Amino acid sequence: MSIAPPQAPPIARLLPQEPLLLMGAGPTPIPHSVGQANAVVINHLGATMNAVVDGVKALTRYAFQTEALHCLGVRGPASAANEMALANLCWPGRRVLCLVTGTFSARLAEMARGIGADVTVVEAQVGEPSTAAQAAAALARDRFDLVTVVQGETSCGVVNHDIPEIARLARAHGALMMVDAVCTLSTMALPMDAWGIDVVVTGGQKGLASIPGVSLIALSDAAWAVAMQRPRPMPHWCLDLERAWRFWGDHQYHYTAPVPGVLAVYEALRLVAEETLEARFARHTRCSTALQAGIEAMGLTLLIPAAWRLPSVLSICRPPGVDSAALRARMVADFRVEIAGAFGLDIVRIGQMGEQCRPEMLFRTLYALGESLRREGHPADVARGMAVLAAGLAD
Ligand SMILES: Cc1ncc(COP(=O)(O)O)c(C=O)c1O
Structure with missing residues (x-):
């Protein structure tokens, strides 16, 4: 052999003794039972897997609030599920209107362009949402086959509240409506059928509190046709x-399914159903609102105004004189808490998705943030922030 085997330590030696508390924009911590499911391999075809697949579809219908027949798991990141939607619904000559609020909605336009579709981008101001008025103006000017939008723009922390109206406009103009709900699904309402949405995509690693790499997609009958x-x-x-429906619809072979990931997503979806969407939304609202108040009480500024602030990923302006990378490194080193940096904006981001929305996570994260700021020379009012967080969670 000309290539010698490399010196690779066992994986247990590469992993830290105590994993970091993942409070960034995803992946997020997973419940124990989801981790256990993710450790099992069974045959990807056969009676047990068929029951799991049917369960994933039924549970997805609940989580997406849809009666759509065509709900599928997708092997790959949420980007692959987005690409699946776009690649099946677009081809050269198809006209796509992409409402862009930041990195992830812009990615949809990039994908549609790559497929050869004729793409029109309507960009919101930085840090502002896409509006129904913008969609109406674009739809009045041109004919489109598909309109794309994200529910939550993770990159800057903006939520698009106008989705029901944008979907209504799309339908009135004969266009299909696609929503990227990757960072919002199961954290806030997105009733697919009631809002008239044709395609919803989500990933596993955010609100669902499952693993990264197995995603979900649902398509209306119109989109499927x-x-x-x-x-x-x-x-x-x-x-x-x-071809994918061979597996997800007919229990036949397409490719070898990512079995542990499908088991994990089943269990994550089952926990959503057990908690109920109503209770889960309420938990997310309560936790995120209390954390926002605690952050502000510490003397920090949230980038996005409350009216269109995304509750599931909070963008905090970098305080003057503090180095964002140094701050995050200190939070890791001193408190074993990891938050996220940003895509070009002068912010740090804290996730509020799935298991991140638990009081114990919030207390540890806010304390780590405030104390790390102090150690980096910024006078954060840690006591006040913690008191306001506690009051918010007591409400
Ligand atoms: C809104 C949104 N869409 C799409 C993606 C892409 O997800 P993935 O990294 O799993 O491809 C992300 C990831 O952060 C996201 O936040």
Whole structure:
């Protein structure tokens, strides 16, 4: 052999003794039973897996609030599920209106362009949402086959509240409506059928509190019909909806399913159903609102105004004189808490998704943030912030 085996330590030696508390923009901590499910391999075809697959579909219908037949798991990151939607619904000549509020909504436009679709981008001001007025103006100017929007723009922390109206406008103009709910699903309302949305995509690693790498997609009958009547073959074999339905609909072989990930997503969705969406939304609102108040009481500024602030990922302006990377490194070193940096904006971000929305996580994170700021020379009022957080959680 000309290539010698490398010196690679066992994985247990690479992992820290105590994992970091993941309070960034995802992945998020997972419940123990989801981790246990993720440790099991069974045959990807057969009676047990069929029951799991049927369960994932039924639980997805609940989480997405849809009666759509076509709910599928997708092997791959949420970006792959977004790409699956776009690649099946678009081809050269198809016209796509992409409402862009930041990095992730811009990614949808990039993907649609890559597929050869004719893409129009309507960009919101930085830190502001996409509005129904913007969508109405674009739809009045041109004809579109598909409109895309994110519910929560993780990159800057903006929520698009106008989705029901944008979906209504899209339908009135004969366009399908696609929503990226990657950082919001199961943290806030997105009733797919009631709002008239044709495609919803989410990942596992955020609000669902599952593992990264297995995602979910649901398509209305109208969206499915477009995908099945494509005038040209699908360029992506793995992301072909018709082929994927062999597995998700007919329990047949498409490719070898990522079995542990599908088991994990089943368990994560089951926990959502057990908690109920109403209770889960209330838990997220209560925790995020209390944390926002605690952050502000510490003397920090949230980037996005309350009216369109995304509750699931909070953007905090970097205090003057504090180095953002040094602050985050100190939080890791001194408190074993990890928060996120940003895509070009002068902010740090704290996630409020799934298991991150537990009081014990919030107290540890806010204390770590405040104390680390003090150690970096910024006079954060830690006691006041903690008191306001406690009061908010007591409400
Ligand atoms: C809103 C949104 N869309 C899409 C993605 C892409 O997800 P993934 O990294 O799993 O591809 C992310 C990831 O942060 C996101 O926040």
